Amino acid sequence: MNYRHAFHAGNFADVFKHALLTRILLYLMRKDAPLRYLDTHSGVGRYDLSSEEALRTGEWRDGIGRLLGADLPPATAALLEPYLRLVPGTAQAPGAYPGSPLIAQRLLRPQDRMTFSELHEHDSRRLVRSLGLEKRCKILTMDGYQALRAGVPPVERRGLVLMDPPFEERDEFERMARALENAWEKWPTGTYALWYPLKVAGGVDDFRQYLADGPIRKVLCLELDVDHLREVGALKGCGLVVVNPPFVLEEEARELLPALAARLAQGPGAAYRISWLTGE
Numbered sequence: 531m532n533y534r535h536a537f538h539a540g541n542f543a544d545v546f547k548h549a550l551l552t553r554i555l556l557y558l559m560r561k562d563a564p565l566r567y568l569d570t571h572s573g574v575g576r577y578d579l580s581s582e583e584a585l586r587t588g589e590w591r592d593g594i595g596r597l598l599g600a601d602l603p604p605a606t607a608a609l610l611e612p613y614l615r616l617v618p619g620t621a622q623a624p625g626a627y628p629g630s631p632l633i634a635q636r637l638l639r640p641q642d643r644m645t646f647s648e649l650h651e652h653d654s655r656r657l658v659r660s661l662g663l664e665k666r667c668k669i670l671t672m673d674g675y676q677a678l679r680a681g682v683p684p685v686e687r688r689g690l691v692l693m694d695p696p697f698e699e700r701d702e703f704e705r706m707a708r709a710l711e712n713a714w715e716k717w718p719t720g721t722y723a724l725w726y727p728l729k730v731a732g733g734v735d736d737f738r739q740y741l742a743d744g745p746i747r748k749v750l751c752l753e754l755d756v757d758h759l760r761e762v763g764a765l766k767g768c769g770l771v772v773v774n775p776p777f778v779l780e781e782e783a784r785e786l787l788p789a790l791a792a793r794l795a796q797g798p799g800a801a802y803r804i805s806w807l808t809g810e
């Protein structure tokens with residue numbers, strides 16, 4: 531396991547994922563009933579953008595760096611505000627960037643619960659420090675797919691699963707799809723968000739087709755390209771498949787994604803796509 535999110539924190543892919551994560555959680559909180567958030571690949575929770583790792587790649591500059599203090603169209607700004615409020619600092623002097631666990635912890639309410647899995651022991655310990663002692667949060671140092679299998683359905687019977695693996699394994703798309711199917715069989719009403727990279731020859735077509743041909747209904751597919759063709763293996767965009775999405779998510783994505791594609795473009799091929807892999 532070589533992947534370290536500290537090199538990539540706050541990049542365009544994090545902005546895309548975390549902006550949508552925020553929208554989904556806000557929707558689920560419209561009801562007072564408690565919810566569960568399960569984060570299968572949690573990372574360390576907080577990322578110092580002035581760290582050696584972040585400075586070495588500088589990826590955040592083309593991500594959150596382009597949004598902090600930006601003059602956005604009012605409708606886009608309104609949708610991004612709850613996310614951007616959680617990111618301290620300015621584009622010139624950014625503060626610590628919140629990972630998915632911290633975003634959830636800051637947004638969710640006293641009645642909600644969160645389960646985080648992080649396989650890497652060192653990162654798991656850092657996650658404990660980022661979140662502090664919190665009875666709402668459970669942190670597991672174990673494989674996220676196994677934790678998911680054991681954790682569904684949650685007692686709350688409503689909530690969100692975020693799967694955000696590092697894609698170091700060649701069969702990560704298959705593992706993620708299998709984990710989704712297993713969890714969905716036990717908890718078909720949960721909302722599931724699965725992040726994935728878009729690379730030239732990256733294997734995403736098979737993943738989309740597999741889900742389109744499968745039994746799971748209501749699968750919304752949101753994608754953002756920041757560039758068109760790059761060398762094989764380079765990240766040119768990313769996607770989020772959302773099962774049982776909030777009914778407002780498609781409409782919100784139609785506002786957000788064009789704005790993000792324009793704002794985060796790194797080349798002439800910046801684009802977005804919104805489609806349903808399966809319907810009702």
Ligand SMILES: C[S@@+](CC[C@H](N)C(=O)[O-])C[C@H]1O[C@@H](n2cnc3c(N)ncnc32)[C@H](O)[C@@H]1O
Binds near residue numbers: 533628
């Ligand atoms: C892309 S990062 C997660 C970022 C985080 N979700 C966020 O948005 O801030 C992926 C994380 O998964 C961890 N990881 C790798 N394999 C894992 C596994 N099998 N189960 C759980 N975590 C794993 C890595 O150590 C890394 O911290």
